[in-house]
Amino acid sequence: MTIEKATETVWARRRQTETRDDERGGGDARRPVRRRRSAGLSLLFACGLFPYLSVAADSPGQQPAAMPRLTQRTPLLVPETFPTDWFFFSADPKAKRDEIWVLQTTDDGDEPVLVCQGKDKPFGYLRTVRSFRNYRLGLEWMYPDDANGNSGILVGTEAVGAGKTEADKIWPKAIQIQLHRTKAGSVFPSGGAKTDNTLEVKDLSAPLKQWNTCVVTVRDGTLSVTVNDKKVGQVTGCSPSEGSIALQCEGSVIHFRRIWVEPLPATTAPPKK
Numbered sequence: 140m141t142i143e144k145a146t147e148t149v150w151a152r153r154r155q156t157e158t159r160d161d162e163r164g165g166g167d168a169r170r171p172v173r174r175r176r177s178a179g180l181s182l183l184f185a186c187g188l189f190p191y192l193s194v195a196a197d198s199p200g201q202q203p204a205a206m207p208r209l210t211q212r213t214p215l216l217v218p219e220t221f222p223t224d225w226f227f228f229s230a231d232p233k234a235k236r237d238e239i240w241v242l243q244t245t246d247d248g249d250e251p252v253l254v255c256q257g258k259d260k261p262f263g264y265l266r267t268v269r270s271f272r273n274y275r276l277g278l279e280w281m282y283p284d285d286a287n288g289n290s291g292i293l294v295g296t297e298a299v300g301a302g303k304t305e306a307d308k309i310w311p312k313a314i315q316i317q318l319h320r321t322k323a324g325s326v327f328p329s330g331g332a333k334t335d336n337t338l339e340v341k342d343l344s345a346p347l348k349q350w351n352t353c354v355v356t357v358r359d360g361t362l363s364v365t366v367n368d369k370k371v372g373q374v375t376g377c378s379p380s381e382g383s384i385a386l387q388c389e390g391s392v393i394h395f396r397r398i399w400v401e402p403l404p405a406t407t408a409p410p411k412k
Contacts, residue, residue: 209274212401215267215384216251218244222265226298228307229263229388239388240265253395255290257388262309266296266385273405276355276384278398280318282347285391292316293385294357295332295377313385314377316355316364318393320344323351324366326374334362335376343367350396359406 217224227236239260244251253265271294282288293313297305305312310330317325326338343366345351354365360380364371386395 209271209400209402212399215398215400216242216253216396218242218251221251224268225265226268226307226383227263227265228298229261230309231261231263234261234263236265239263250396253386253398255386255388255391255393255395257290257391257393258285260388260390262390263388264293264311264385265388266293266298266307266311266383268383270382271357271384271400272381273358273403274356274400275403276357276398276400277353279350279352279396281345281350281394282320283392283394284347285393286320286347288318288320288391288393289389290318290391290393291387291389292318292353292355293329293383293387294355294362295379295381296383296385297379298383310387311385312379313382314362314374314379315387316353318351318353318387324353324364324369324371326362326364326371328377333376333378334374336374338364338372338374340366340371343369343371356403358403361406 215224221242222236222240227240229239239256241254241256242251243254276292276294278292280290293311293315296311296313298307298311308330312330312332313328314332314334315327315329317323317327319325321344322339322341323344324338324340326334328334328337345367352365352367356363357377357380360377361373361375362377363373384400
């Protein structure tokens with residue numbers, strides 16, 4: 140079995156539960172995924188896939204193992220591999236990942252939810268060990284009780300673990316998609332990144348306790364964003380245009396689910412006349 144096939148199997152299982160999740164709504168009891176991870180890891184060993192996922196998420200100086208090229212939409216929250224495919228960084232070197240970021244599931248295999256317990260916690264982020272270029276990213280997020288909730292998505296994140304020379308820091312070189320409740324969908328460079336323009340929007344967020352959707356398309360230095368089915372706009376000249384995908388911890392409790400990425404072909408230059 141290939142890693143793509145294993146991922147396809149996990150993704151198919153997620154799709155089967157989406158309708159049930161929407162019909163039932165909130166209120167289901169969830170528990171941290173780490174209690175059931177051993178069975179998933181055993182499966183990975185049996186399939187010979189574990190070497191692809193063996194880079195420790197708490198070893199910033201290590202380079203990620205070579206991974207097969209993406210060929211289809213792939214979930215980024217996989218209970219069987221979390222957190223080995225994500226790297227944790229905090230402004231406080233004594234901070235512990237499991238006290239801030241917890242992947243929760245239910246016994247019936249419903250959609251996993253990544254909870255950031257950011258209230259009264261130091262700033263930081265989770266970023267993928269893997270680096271991405273030319274792709275579409277989708278996710279859902281929700282603030283349960285913070286009317287001024289703040290977080291963000293970082294794309295093109297440059298860091299040592301993403302095969303770059305930049306060290307992890309607050310904040311890394313990346314392009315940020317704002318998830319601050321009053322400004323969700325705004326886009327700007329951070330940590331020394333560059334863009335030709337920025338996007339500033341407001342009042343696109345759903346009410347508290349309701350899920351929001353975000354789709355980000357990154358292709359050859361051009362980035363476009365859609366929030367809750369509303370097209371926000373386009374940013375060009377994004378540098379870096381390749382890197383990790385990161386989720387920010389910025390002082391609020393925020394929930395994430397249904398995080399996926401799918402590859403896109405590079406744009407082709409028009410023929411010369």
